[in-house]
Amino acid sequence: MEALSQPYQLGGATAHSGCSVGVALFPDDGEDASTLIRHADMAMYAAKREGRGNFQFFSPAMNAATHEHLLLENRMWGALNTNGFKLHLQAQVSLETGRVIGAEVLLRWHDQELGTVEPSRFIPVAEESGMIVPLGDWVLGQAMALLAEWRREGLDDIRLAVNLSARQFSGASLLSRLDELVAYHGIDPAMMELEITETAAMRDPESTREQLRQLRARGFKLAIDDFGTGYSSLAYLKLFAIDRIKIDRGFVKDIEHNPNDAVIVAATIGLAHSLGLAVVAEGVETHAQWGFLRDKHGDEAQGYLFARPMPVADFREFIRHQEQPVPGA
Ligand code: C2E
Ligand code: CA
Ligand code: CA
Numbered sequence: 001m002e003a004l005s006q007p008y009q010l011g012g013a014t015a016h017s018g019c020s021v022g023v024a025l026f027p028d029d030g031e032d033a034s035t036l037i038r039h040a041d042m043a044m045y046a047a048k049r050e051g052r053g054n055f056q057f058f059s060p061a062m063n064a065a066t067h068e069h070l071l072l073e074n075r076m077w078g079a080l081n082t083n084g085f086k087l088h089l090q091a092q093v094s095l096e097t098g099r100v101i102g103a104e105v106l107l108r109w110h111d112q113e114l115g116t117v118e119p120s121r122f123i124p125v126a127e128e129s130g131m132i133v134p135l136g137d138w139v140l141g142q143a144m145a146l147l148a149e150w151r152r153e154g155l156d157d158i159r160l161a162v163n164l165s166a167r168q169f170s171g172a173s174l175l176s177r178l179d180e181l182v183a184y185h186g187i188d189p190a191m192m193e194l195e196i197t198e199t200a201a202m203r204d205p206e207s208t209r210e211q212l213r214q215l216r217a218r219g220f221k222l223a224i225d226d227f228g229t230g231y232s233s234l235a236y237l238k239l240f241a242i243d244r245i246k247i248d249r250g251f252v253k254d255i256e257h258n259p260n261d262a263v264i265v266a267a268t269i270g271l272a273h274s275l276g277l278a279v280v281a282e283g284v285e286t287h288a289q290w291g292f293l294r295d296k297h298g299d300e301a302q303g304y305l306f307a308r309p310m311p312v313a314d315f316r317e318f319i320r321h322q323e324q325p326v327p328g329a
Contacts (some may be wrong), residue, residue, distance in 0.1 A: 001053065020047040021055035029058045042066055045128075072125045075111050080135060085109050087142055088309035091318065092161070092280060092302045095294045100319050102159035102193070104302060105143050106309045107135075127165050136168040137177060144185040146312065147192065158319065161193040161223065166200035170207065175214055182218070189219035195246065196222075198230035205236045216241040223280070228264065238275055244299075245272050249283025252303075256288045266296045273297070 004019040022044025030036040039058040047056040079085050089103040107123070110116045126132040143160045150158065168174060182189055194215060201208045201224055212222055223244040224232075228251050237245075247268055251261045265281070272279045281293050284303030293301055307318060 001055065005053065018052045020044055020053065022047055022058065023055065024058040069125050069128065072117070072122055073129045073131060075114060076122060076126060076131060076135070079109060079111060080138060084111065085135070085138065087139065087312060089312055089315040090302055090309040091307040091315070092300050093306045095290070095298050095301055100158065100322055101300060102161060103315060104161040104195070105139060105163070107139060123165070127167060130167065132165040132167055133171060136165055140178070141181055143192065144181050144187050147187045148185040151187070156191070159191050159193055159221065161195055163195050163225065166197070166203065169196050169200060169211060170204070178218065178220070190221060193221035193223050193243070195225040197225045198227050198232055201240065202230055202232055202236070205233070209236070209239055212241045228268065242277060244278040244280055246280045246282050252281050252283050252289055255292050256286070262292070265293070269296050269298050
């Protein structure tokens with residue numbers, strides 16, 4: 001690994017390559033070449049999941065995991081072709097007025113054989129297999145169709161936030177696909193916010209910066225998701241064309257009891273505001289958390305305190321009955 005990570009010359013420029021290594025041992029991990037190579041390959045993918053520049057030895061558990069992945073992947077293709085996926089919406093509420101200003105779009109999947117499968121289980125499989133690209137495309141299309149429908153009904157002030165996976169975000173077809181969808185549904189891109197995680201954004205900050213610029217030029221709103229869980233350079237946060245950051249639930253959870261988390265959240269809000277960015281706090285479950293965030297001048301909140309993710313029709317009802325600000329606001 002050390003040898004392969006040495007810089008080398010490529011057309012006058014210095015290039016770097018990383019490597020991930022999977023190891024399978026004879027005879028324990030396989031008695032013939034093809035089994036050994038297959039198991040080494042699985043171990044390599046496990047190494048990649050650990051992040052760049054790792055190595056892993058094969059273990060039988062990887063075999064089981066691969067079987068589960070294949071099963072899930074198979075069922076997911078079926079679900080995609082038969083409308084088996086559904087969207088849920090989770091309200092985002094203004095800390096100042098208590099009113100719903102938008103909603104995050106969250107995928108839901110109930111499979112006839114597997115039952116309800118959590119996104120935390122199927123999204124990573126979809127990402128690894130590449131299936132997240134058609135699946136994410138379906139989500140974008142559905143969300144835009146919904147915005148168009150709402151606008152026809154006179155509901156034109158609720159913004160929808162859609163999660164973009166790293167693969168979708170860095171894929172070459174994202175911009176043209178978004179153009180197509182916007183033209184087809186006739187929506188205002190400003191009513192759609194695209195969320196990308198901090199970790200995905202920082203993987204290749206220079207191309208992130210360019211992609212965000214292109215998206216911003218089209219009028220989309222942009223948010224950095226799970227903020228605080230990765231390693232952002234402040235320099236980049238300033239260079240990225242974003243509108244909001246979403247503070248990860250991990251920091252909000254213990255805001256009342258953990259002085260460190262309280263300081264981090266307050267400082268993040270201050271920093272974001274000084275850069276002209278709004279702040280959404282995720283996973284707000286208690287009135288005390290709400291009060292703290294409001295006192296620190298956070299902009300919006302999302303969490304079980306106001307609403308759980310719910311089916312689209314329920315969300316429509318929910319905001320219909322939201323003539324009054326939410327209690328506790
Ligand atoms: P996320 O983007 O961080 O989404 C927020 C998650 O926090 C959701 O979980 C939501 O149900 C949960 N949550 C919201 N409020 C609270 C709260 O007050 N307390 C607690 N304990 N949890 C709360 P969910 O729906 O299971 O989604 C998990 C992850 O799956 C999402 O995390 C997102 O990364 C991914 N995901 C969901 N839908 C999509 C999608 O359409 N595309 C992509 N690429 N990823 C998606
Ligand atoms: Ca999100
Ligand atoms: Ca999040």
